[in-house]
Amino acid sequence: MKSTGVIRKIDELGRIVIPKEVRKKLGINIKDPMEIYADSNSITLRKVEDKCTFCGNTKDLIEFKGKLICKKCFDELYKNN
Numbered sequence: 686m687k688s689t690g691v692i693r694k695i696d697e698l699g700r701i702v703i704p705k706e707v708r709k710k711l712g713i714n715i716k717d718p719m720e721i722y723a724d725s726n727s728i729t730l731r732k733v734e735d736k737c738t739f740c741g742n743t744k745d746l747i748e749f750k751g752k753l754i755c756k757k758c759f760d761e762l763y764k765n766n
């Protein structure tokens with residue numbers, strides 16, 4: 686992970702603006718969901734991408750009982766029942 690060289694201050698509501706250039710580079714758009722990771726001294730923001738609940742696969746997804754699941758996992762589940 687490399688520094689963007691940008692320093693921003695957190696506002697009164699705890700918000701921080703992600704620089705436009707960074708959003709553009711990563712294809713982050715208004716209202717996109719971002720997952721927040723934190724450890725003792727850093728915070729990482731990651732774009733939430735649709736992925737299989739079980740294996741993390743991002744292709745051939747279908748919605749099953751409100752969860753995303755890939756065709757491979759779906760077939761495995763189906764076969765075992």
Ligand SMILES: [Zn+2]
Binds near residue numbers: 742759
């Ligand atoms: Zn899967």
